[in-house]
Amino acid sequence: MSFLRCYRLIKLGGKIMIPLSAKEKEKLGHLYVKYSRLIWYVSVRIVRDEGLAEDMTHDTFLKVANQIDSVKAVEGIKTKCFLITIAKHLCVDYFRKMKAKKMDYSYNLDSLLDQAPLPLDQVCQNERDTALHNALQSLDEDYQEVLYLRFVSELNNHEIAQALxxxxxxAAVKVMRAKKALKKALEAYNAKYGDEQIF
Structure with missing residues (x-):
């Protein structure tokens, strides 16, 4: 789908809450040209349907149009992650809505309590999350990007290659190098913050 078609559909849908200036339309166009294929790949990996993935891509850029001020630059890992996050949330919301239609709302308290994590498990998970976040932030932006695509967006090497x-x-070499760099960063974090290995 071209950007103009996407923008016309957005306008026809009447879902843009804030009118866009010419500069904002141009920024949205650049975002669409640069990232629409990646967003489609991420969506199709989640929803497993090409037509639905196209709808998710459209909805992603619709949301971005309403939040265009929060996009500071077209290029960069933050913008890419922002768009991917929106797409993933839309896909998850779609499945949640579909599941809610079929779901029986007869939960019992015991089953909900059984699913709650134990406090010690939660503390350990928080420590792991902090260590991983700090280690990732210490990596080059290229490595952050490829690890995000591989492990968060769950793209394979072929899909990463197409996206980049x-x-x-x-792509396989970049993933391997990024994993090695992350391992070194985690080892450095473990050495700095205690004898106990977090990972």
């Missing part, structure tokens, strides 16, 4: 316009072989 590189060969699948080079």
């Amino acid at each position: 316009d590189i060969t699948p072989e080079y």
Whole structure:
């Protein structure tokens, strides 16, 4: 779907809450041209349906149009992660709505309590999350990007290659190097913050 078609559909849907200036339309156009294919790949991996993935891509850019002020630059890992996060949330919301239609709302308290994490488990998980976040932040932006695509967006090397316009072989090499760099960063974190290994 072209950006103009996407923008026309957004306008026809009447879902843009804030009218866009010419500059904002241009920014939205650049975002669409740069990231629409990636957003579609992320969506199709989650929903497993090409048509539905196209709808999710459209809805992602609709949401971005309403939050265009929060996008400071078209290029960069933060913008890419912002768009991917919106797409993933939309896909999850879609499944949640579909599940709610079929779901029986007869939960009992015991089953809910059984699913709650123990306090010590929660503390350990928080420590792991902090360590992982700090280690990731210490990596080059290229490594952060490829790890995000591989493990958060769950793209395979071929899909990463298509998203980044590189060969699948080079995508595999980048993933391997990024994992090694992350491992070193986690080891450094473990050495700095205690004898106990977090990972």
